[in-house]
Amino acid sequence: MSSTPLDELSAALPAGRLVTDPDIVRSVSTDQAAWAPAGAALAAVRAHSTDDVVAVVKTAARHGIPVVARGAGTGLSGGANAIDGCILLSLEQMTDVVEINDVERYAVVQPGVVNDRLREVVAQQGLWYPPDPASSPWSTIGGNVSTNAGGVCCVKYGVTGDYVLALEVVTSNGEVVRVGRRTAKGVAGYDLAALIVGSEGTLGIVTEITVRLRPLPPPAITAAGFFDSIVDAGSAVRAVGAAGITPSALELVDRHCLAAVDDWKHMDLTVNGNVLLLARVDDPEPMADEVAGRIAQIFRDNGASWAERSTDETEADALFAARRLAYPALERLGPVLTEDVVVPRQFVPDMLARIEELAVAHDVTIANIAHAGDGNLHPLIITPIGDDDARRRAQAVFEQILDAAISFGGTVTGEHGVGLLKKGGLRREQSDVVLAMQRAVKQALDPQGILNPGKVIDWP
Template sequence: MTGILDALAERLPPGAVVTDPDVVAAHGSDHAPFCASGTALALVRAASTAEVSAVLELASEHGVPVVPQGARSGLTGGANAVEGCLLLSLERMDAILGIDTTEQIARVQPGVVNADLSAAVAGHGLYYPPDPASWEWSTIGGNAATNAGGLCCVKYGVTADFVRGLEVVLADGRVVRTGRPTAKGVAGYDLTRLFVGSEGTLGVITEITVGLRPAPEAPLTAVAFFASARAACTTVTELMASTAPRPSMLELMDRASVDVVRRYRDLGFPDDAEAMLIMQSDRGAGLAPGDLDRFAGLAAAHGGDALVAADAAEGELLLEARRSLAIALERAGSFLSEDVCVPRAALADLMEGVAAISARHGLAITCTGHAGDGNMHPTVLFDADDPDQVARSARAFDEIMELGLALGGTISGEHGIGLVKRDWLETELGAVSLDLHRGIKDLLDPKGILNPGKVITMEGRRR
């Protein structure tokens, strides 16, 4: 192993290779519980595509695994170290290379923070819609690697819907460009979509060209409280099935989620509500009020008590409960957050099924998420120092995965697979599809050095 460290020292600038065990260990995992992480050989802080290429070329020659990393804000173990690997950090590649207002695109390096890109393009009257909950610290490279979603997906779509092209370093160090900056283009296979969401298992993304939109007007907000989760879900399905324009946000929080937030910060919401919907419209002062009134009317028809914000500032206050949930969960103790996505017609069944799992295992499980997409985040709360609770939380996780699939859904709407859900992937995909996945991995990474063991395992590959 010292051979590759010497070779890296020769090819890379001073300070790029870090072997201090404390520093390396601090970069050994993301935010996922229940995920093993190995001891990495070194942390490599790359500052250019050429440096990434050199790292992968040498790693391929020496047969050393490489785990690409961004801000390590993921929740599935996708950035966790494997034994004897190089942790390849892309955080230093944080330049916005260009903003083209004519074509409405931006070229960025993978280490650019989502919020920084959003602020930069806003200065040109443009908008980058994908906004994962971690948008203030997650990077565009990590967003692309996991095909991240966010609160505005219901109207605008996920990261893949905005990635027009990529620069990717392959496992042997070769560099390939995929896609194109034009608004349209269908020449050849869609390699861009292949790499987006591949979680660093097929190549390392070193540049992203993203499409932008004209900046919308400041959104207006409404909130509605319901006596049952099913009533809230019925409101969602009727709103989304209507011919009315889509909301720019439609979020659902169950009672357990609101209670967790209340313990962190009391926002004055009613104590007896079993579910809360938050809806936004960004169609401007002339149209948004009508959208909110339509939502309030639907909510009332299902027993909901709706409140329409008077202005954007009041709307931000109503949205604070949703934005505060992540911090509130962290303060509540250990948790395992999931992101099953089901057809909207099955949303109520998912909510009630999660509540039943919570009761069966005697564990608090919050259920909140992007109701307009059917993408919910059941989050199991447990005491990490109690072995019985840890075991029950693992069983609850499996039952949530099983429930999502039984309802015609998927095990991941936006978080990715990583390590946490890898063993469930074949259940969803089936043996033939999984074999195709392994074939693609084998073609692009024949030595198996790129983020090995994540997303899929190569055992059982039929050649």
């Protein structure tokens, strides 16, 4: 009697790695993207090592079975959702911090290491890993690499890909390769590490990551401003950029988010205004104090009803905590369809105005949080539970927001990835020739099409 793929996996993997219980498999079959479709997986595997990943991929390749790798499942584009008949490959148990090199300033980690844990570990040696998505207390470095995640600090310090030096990758036929380098410089051959970053598990499965570290910055000084108008807040963002100032963070939180956080955590934020802008400055003193004061003045000059440099670190931390609480606070109100568009900073106020127009035109509630300093906006479309008509309107607005971002010279995703939800937007943003180039890369690295098929681009 011939063996089945599950028989082969059971024989190849240590006990406890293979999961076939339908309820457990279903529980890890989606990320947090509202309404992104998901199929029925054949099984799930909880990998603990690169050898486990190799065993899964080799078995899948022999049988032509799709493999969908996943981390903590905090994604917002459906990139980790199961497809029918796939093996869900969870990397959450691969949690070793393999090495910290304080001379060369890099860390080597497995993909299941949580972002905040890496930051805590390297901070003990006076080092810092800057990328900090809002999900940093839960999201994994492997997931961050998959979508090239950004975060609050990226306006000054860049996104995940700016810190990835090298990767260990399991290819579509089960080979283990290393791409990139651990030296400060290196231009030998094509930059395959950069190609893998942001590819959402469609070109290879990352099993080890070497990331660049920086020295810990000095304590930051915060400038905060409240505005009555979201467009005025956008104008203040543009004015900060025009002044040549690059804060370490410049975040926007609108009235819907403030109200949701108030309702949940009773922080009394809405008594101060409709829109909150938060800037952090981590330059050395006394420059930081001067720059924070300049930012507060720019806020006032652009319509802030109140703006000041914070002298109370606890109060400043509470305001940034409110920014991170905005998304879970809104989720309490109903399903949230999350956008992730980026426009040039000069068009931030225009894009915010367009989003408000679309909300009114389609009778939907759109909350806005944003990494405003680099033009990365997160319109959050909220719908009542069970309201199918509202859902259809929300999905229409979702696509129109993508089109608006493209019309301003922007892009349909800045850090969440294309996954399933942004595939149409990607086709509208990029030319047929560019899409064909991407399909050629996919065909070269995954000729069977087993690695997270149907995500990012349509292939074959």
